[in-house]
Amino acid sequence: MTRRVCLAVLALLVSAGMVFAAGAPEDAEPDSLTVWSAAAEDEADALVAAFRAQYPEISVDVIRAGSGELLTRLRAEQPNPSGDVLLGIAKEAFDANYDLFTGYVAAYHDDIPEELRDQAAVPRYYGFSMPLQAFMINTELLDEQDYPRRWVDLIDERYAGELILANPALSGSAYAQIYMMHGLYGFDFLGEIARQATFVASSTAVPESVARGEYAIGVTGEGNIARYMEEGAPVTYVYPEDGTGRRFDASGIIDGGPNPEAAELFMDFLTSEDAYQIIRETRSRRVVHPGFPGPGPLPALEEITFFAYDAEEAAAMRDDLTDRFSELIE
């Protein structure tokens, strides 16, 4: 008896499954939009809510994944990708996958500084935020006079075993860190930092480990530092006195997406002051729009020393530098 009931239930479930499964793929209604987001969940949700307040007739789906997964998916779904807009991935990633995006002059084009968007006349991406790389320090493990102040301080033997970084092969931000150190102090310096520091295979592990006190010093995006500071973790920031790179991440319209018109409306919105206000406030990000102060507890741009970051050179050297650096890690 029990067995028969079981079988009936199973049969029902399976047939229900088939009915669901046979449903058509997402149909391309004119009033919908699919945003692929590498930005945080609450951030994307807040942006979508504000966008829908302006365009209530457009329903918006958000697909969240890491930027590596989103770009892989985008490549695999060619020539009919199912997303319309890619939100918040590194500028370098846009450059390396330039053919997958389409150009559009957004409504607030003139408000965005030229160096913080695609420099083509019809840009394929606009800046989203500036994830400046900085030192994250655990204040319970280090006294203020012991903080590293410059990149070169990181190899001080006082910090042996106390230093955590993300492996440069993981992301554009992690690569930017070693590119900057290489530019400032040369390849031999990288050898010393490789010996001194732990280069982990998970970007999230860096801020989390420093906040927990597993390591005293991490190098990470400033937004992470701000978030942990706001949550009350015993951490603080140090911007290297020898400069950090002025990098940014961006958003752009996916070429061949199902809802190009809605995508353009969303790009207009993303470049508006309202959107940047949301980006700045939800996750304490430094936005590319001039006129906004530093987010949360972080200093304003004027107080930070910058390093002449050559994005083109960085991109050109990436494969080689990452490979050579990888051999130094043991």
Add this chain to the structure above:
Amino acid sequence: MDERGLQKESRIERLLQKDWTPYLIFAVPLLFLALFLFWPLGITVLRAFSGPGFDVDLSNLGLDNFERFMTSGLYQRSLRNSFVVSASAVVFATLIGLPMGYCVARVKMPFKNLFLSIGILPVIMPSFIGAFSWVILLGRQGVIRLFLNRLFVPLGIVIPSIYGVAGIIFAMSLTYFPFVFLLSYGAFSAANPMLEEAAMMMGARRPRIMRSITLPLVIPSIGAGAILVFIRSMGNYGIPAILGGDQYVLPTLIYFRVSGFWDLNSAAAIALVSVIITGGALLLQKYVISRREYETVSSSRSEQHLHTHWLARLVAIVYCTLVLVVAMLPNITIIIMSFFEYWRGALPTGFTLENYARIPQLVSSEIFNSLFLATTASLITAALGCMVAYITERRRPKGAILLDMAVMAPFILPGIVVAVAFLAAFAGDAVIPLGGTYLILLISFVVRRTPYVFRSVVASLTQLDVTLEESSMISGANWLYTFRRVTFPLILSGIIAGTILTFATLLQELSTTILLYSARTRTVPVRIFAMVQDGYFGQGAALSVMLLATVFVVVYVMNRMLGRSISSSFKLG
């Protein structure tokens, strides 16, 4: 009618007389595999030989993607780490899981169902939170490590932090030992007790019986469990990423290629190397098992003889409890974490119920999706795995080993590589457009998880004396009747064990889902991933606890409901 006509007629007659049912039934899974396995898999292999990048280029095949294994110290070290970690995990998982399987199967003890149901939970360490919970326990600021050091440092013993290869092996052994535990439990309770009784009557002592009768009888199942441990350890990315420091493994390298360089072809090449290593392990396992014959489940059965001595019972209960408590530490950590805002430093801070209160509004459709997909896929997997196992073990067609390897391949390949193979085959401008549907997730789940049922059933069939089926056929039963009434009941426990593993691991599947889901088909693990990424560990933990609870309840109910019918199905007539 002339002679040729007669001949033809008799040939048709013979064809009609032949029992075609098995072939018709076998055709379904084979067609499924051809469409959804061989095709995407073929593209992936081509990718590996196509040079770095994303394009599959038939005109320019070569070994470029494999070059790094010859030239790069990083690649060689990672390869060695992968191998050392997986092999060690197999050894330790067997050392932990085998005695436990024996205890639960052969010692009279209470709460057997509870042990069996909890025993599966370590396998479903929710991605990343699970690995982080080892850091919370045994990291430099880990609560257990600090506590133990307070006790032991005065004695001159310092417990090291968990980072490094040893830590990876430790975490993986405790995560994957349930494969050996559950499968060897099945075998210990299915093995024919009369053989042991016979040995005992002939005066053999217990250790000798153990060595020469009991253990050899369950070797196929230990082998099946061990190979699952090996494969899962080879493929695990989360534990090495969090606990490894800068000790990398092959999945780390794959992740680097995909995440940092969008270089899927090189990733496929690295994946292929791990497939080859695993293939070697699989062949070794097959060789060890096929060296002897296993005639164990036969027509006359008697009750399993249980140890009832109080000492044996005490040891068994203490041992099983101890193992489960240690292995469940990450899960316990997650449960505690789910009631707090943060867990930084030794103890968690900010008690709250908010993490649970927010679940309904955050993820109601995701919960439905997860349950629906995991259930449906598990059932399809049960049918498919069972039939393919039957075909390779009983029919032994030419190329059975290839079929075996092909079924195992998507299980060995990293989820992201399988997902891309599916997208390339069934999205974009594919002939069969499945992008964004439930079906693409369902099929990818089935293809990636079939090996649980497959391996488990293959082991059951190896243990099953073929004469039982032959005598049914000789007595005039057709194939279908024989399969239904003889084979199926005897391998049912194997099917159920495999299906439960499938269901439990599918509930937390992330690596394939993350590339294939659409807004409509989003699952719970996708949300957990987002929460962890965004730093909301408490919320992610609360959702993980829900998954753990679901698995526990389902497995517990299954064990209770089917427990009696499983054991009774062995008593023929």
